Amino acid sequence: xxxxxxxxxxxxxxxxxxxxxxxxxxxxxxxxxxxxxxxxxxxxxxxxxxxxxxxxxxxxxxxxxxxxxxxxxxxxxxxxxxxxxxxxxxxxxxxxxxxxxxxxxxxxxxxxxxxxxxxxxxxxxxxxxxxxxxxxxxxxxxxxxxxxxxxxxxxxxxxxxxxxxxxxxxxxxxxxxxxxxxxxxxxxxxxxxxxxxxxxxxxxxxxxxxxxxxxxxxxxxxxxxxxxxxxxxx
Amino acid sequence: xxxxxxxxxxxxxxxxxxxxxxxxxxxxxxxxxxxxxxxxxxxxxxxxxxxxxxxxxxxxxxxxxxxxxxxxxxxxxxxxxxxxxxxxxxxxxxxxxxxxxxxxxxxxxxxxxxxxxxxxxxxxxxxxxxxxxxxxxxxxxxxxxxxxxxxxxxxxxxxxxxxxxxxxxx
Numbered sequence: 001x002x003x004x005x006x007x008x009x010x011x012x013x014x015x016x017x018x019x020x021x022x023x024x025x026x027x028x029x030x031x032x033x034x035x036x037x038x039x040x041x042x043x044x045x046x047x048x049x050x051x052x053x054x055x056x057x058x059x060x061x062x063x064x065x066x067x068x069x070x071x072x073x074x075x076x077x078x079x080x081x082x083x084x085x086x087x088x089x090x091x092x093x094x095x096x097x098x099x100x101x102x103x104x105x106x107x108x109x110x111x112x113x114x115x116x117x118x119x120x121x122x123x124x125x126x127x128x129x130x131x132x133x134x135x136x137x138x139x140x141x142x143x144x145x146x147x148x149x150x151x152x153x154x155x156x157x158x159x160x161x162x163x164x165x166x167x168x169x170x171x172x173x174x175x176x177x178x179x180x181x182x183x184x185x186x187x188x189x190x191x192x193x194x195x196x197x198x199x200x201x202x203x204x205x206x207x208x209x210x211x212x213x214x215x216x217x218x219x220x221x222x223x224x225x226x227x228x229x230x231x232x233x234x
Numbered sequence: 235x236x237x238x239x240x241x242x243x244x245x246x247x248x249x250x251x252x253x254x255x256x257x258x259x260x261x262x263x264x265x266x267x268x269x270x271x272x273x274x275x276x277x278x279x280x281x282x283x284x285x286x287x288x289x290x291x292x293x294x295x296x297x298x299x300x301x302x303x304x305x306x307x308x309x310x311x312x313x314x315x316x317x318x319x320x321x322x323x324x325x326x327x328x329x330x331x332x333x334x335x336x337x338x339x340x341x342x343x344x345x346x347x348x349x350x351x352x353x354x355x356x357x358x359x360x361x362x363x364x365x366x367x368x369x370x371x372x373x374x375x376x377x378x379x380x381x382x383x384x385x386x387x388x389x390x391x392x393x394x395x396x397x398x399x400x401x402x403x404x
Binding site for chain 1: 243246247248250251259271272276279342343346357360361362366367382383385386389390392393396
């Protein structure tokens with residue numbers, strides 16, 4: 001049988017009816033010309049697909065994250081980071097004489113800020129919508145990068161995040177009512193610290209927390225996209 | 235209504251990376267692609283009441299992006315093409331330092347440029363976005379036969395371009 005280009009393409013695309021596939025594959029084994037044409041189409045499909053594939057893994061630019069933040073979220077945007085900056089510039093917020101201040105606090109991103117440790121009695125405020133948006137997006141956003149995503153032993157999704165410019169990094173896990181920040185680490189706030197660069201690795205404290213919580217391996221891109229589509233709930 | 239609105243925005247956010255990829259495969263330059271996506275998102279938010287719950291938001295958005303691209307961005311691209319430097323088509327995949335990869339990336343974009351708009355949209359939906367023929371035909375509101383023939387012609391043109399047979403494909 002003579003196969004047309006449309007037949008070959010349907011086969012390559014997985015659109016050939018199952019009943020015809022076996023016959024096509026038999027012809028493929030016997031007909032070098034058909035095999036070469038099929039290979040050409042397969043290669044072409046792969047190069048177009050792989051050329052554009054990285055776009056879906058890029059961080060979502062802030063302009064889109066901001067556009068899609070709900071009105072409530074938008075009203076709360078940036079308050080969180082401003083609040084953080086004020087704490088870290090306050091001497092009482094600096095545990096010991098360490099060059100790096102680190103805090104273990106409970107924050108429901110997008111819901112409410114509830115400090116639980118280190119005696120910080122910051123006023124209750126809405127958490128940052130940009131961070132919540134980044135945690136929800138498979139690839140993070142321009143402002144907040146998400147280097148590691150994994151599940152803990154209770155099945156929750158957890159994500160390590162890092163501010164592209166703020167030098168703040170941390171770990172958040174998804175609960176029924178939103179993302180809860182488990183850990184926040186920041187530079188000492190007096191100078192451009194070790195963690196100010198976007199390309200710098202996650203602070204050791206965050207990596208240790210990841211090690212302590214992770215069950216299995218970090219999620220790959222495909223698993224992250226699926227989880228994001230399902231709103232990080234099962 | 236606000237809860238519904240928040241849900242709609244969250245759903246858009248979840249599919250945003252794919253919508254961005256689709257826009258990039260249509261518009262030649264990254265900035266044009268993001269402008270296209272921005273316009274589509276603004277229009278979607280404005281017309282969210284027209285979206286029927288229970289139907290596929292991605293299909294609705296693909297259709298919207300396609301329509302806006304046809305109406306607006308294409309005309310701009312055509313004007314810009316006269317002035318754009320050759321290298322401007324680079325961008326996607328350019329983070330890979332390997333030279334041959336860059337050359338290949340450039341070739342794919344240039345080859346895509348040579349397709350007719352109809353062929354390019356069909357190729358983008360099926361090859362780039364991985365839609366089934368049925369889904370793509372539904373997004374474009376086309377009979378299956380029309381979609382498959384656009385796909386076949388588009389791919390043949392791409393194959394000819396990438397094999398260095400530019401000009402012989404049409």
